Amino acid sequence: MFGIDRLRRRLSPKAMMVLAVPLVGVASVAVAAQIASPGSVEVASLLKTRLPKTPLTKVDCEKVKGLCEVTAGANLFYVDTKARYLIIGRVYDMETRQDLTAARLLEINPDMLVGGAAKANAAAAEGDEESPISPTKGRVEKASLPVRPATLSLDGLPKDGAIVWGNPAGQTVTVFTDFRCGYCRALTNVLRSMNVRVVERPISVLGSRDIADRVYCAKNREEALHAAYAGEPFKGGASCDTSGLDANEAFAHKHGLTGTPVIVRSDGAVLEGYRPKEFLLSWFKDARS
Template identity: 65%
Template sequence: MSATDSAPKWHRSKGAIAVAFAVSVIGGVAFPTDRSPETSTIERLKTRLPKTQVSKVDCKVVDGLCEVTAGNNLFYVDRSGRYLVIGRVYDMETRQDLTATRLLEINPDTLVGGAAKANAAPDRGDAPLTSADRPAVPTTPKHLSLAGLPKDGAIVWGNPQGKTVTVFSDFECGYCKALSNALVSLNVRVVERPISALNTRALSNQVYCARDRVKALHSAYAREPLGTSASCNTSGLDANERFAKANGLQGTPVLVRGDGAVMEGFRSAELTAAFIAGSKS
């Protein structure tokens, strides 16, 4: 299976913004303008970041920025080649983290979470970062203890006899929908905990308070009408969101195995199955 096969498709949109961890001025050198933006950017980077081995430049991802791939690293520069941006690019229209998705395409063996920040920098020889700014890419998944979460706030579905996985999700998250579909095919028991990462708490309340929560959950992902829901005690959803904030779960989906191992972001069904298989429970 190739890296392309194991990584999700991603969206290109003009309605994206960059959330920068660092921005650096990288000089003012004039270049001819009769070439493609990608070619011109590569030439500028050779001059300004000579120790960085650039694999690919794509200036069509988002207006005003060129995405630069350097090995397993990812960063951005403006089309003038003056500013270097290290951080995440979010598509506000499709509500997707384009950087996390691209990092999975570059290195499908790397989890999206803590590794994304590490992979977002060019080679340290050129980058305006210290070693403290570039944590090592984790070789094993991080772990979370779910012991502090109440029983309330969860929607349990799937195979009661299958391995149990806990999913922190948002019903407007496209990759959460894709993960949900993958988990159906994997025949596991799912404990789904909405955390409304995309400011969709009203929808979470509606699903959680539905007479048939499981049906409402799948209808929400399918963007089907949910009908009216009675009010109910949603303190369990509050607990989910407090837990996510306390443990640094800033995006969705987040999949937690029975042994507490964490996989952040969407992976293919095959890679998800391999991750789940690593748990004894």
């Protein structure tokens, strides 16, 4: 069980997810924090006195109304606008269905596993009575991925098996996904906000072939695809030829694509795992014509 859970058990039932941070003496700390607004300046100043052992990297009170996002090295946490309550955990945007914390952690370090970051935050939370977050404690775990080719040719894939959606005139990006993969869902939501043409090829890494069959056979595949990711009911339509999905599976097996999502740029460059919008915008621009 993560250290965060053990930390929560120490709290009174009324405290639950929110930690009251005690006021401590002022200490001289060099804080090179990036400040996004006047409110962020006030919060950063308060945090310097309340968490003097925590070197802050950035304070942003503009992203989430009522909360300030605080970056301390590889760690991420939140405080209220008066810096009285400190919150350790995930922030989800239920309207866009995005994990804002996961996206931010990957911005801090694109090679970092979000689960590893959570463990690092938890370890830091356990180890310092004065400062719930201590970047010097806890270990950030790096993604350990199999060696893959830098590029991947999609010439061996038939036209069938693809669910095409997005902007028909936009840059084409191919993604291998699984309908039970949370990071695939998050990536799909990001791609929906971008001016790209998505060629989505479902593969059953997590036992989602039944869902893929229903989506592929739906009258409106794009609508069914987004409904499936959102966990909403959709009409799968009558049975149809799903041999294209078999081809996706065979291609993934042949090229060692054992995890999802896998993103293939128009020039064949491969990127494994979820990435936030800002990263993808830059990566797509680097495509060779």
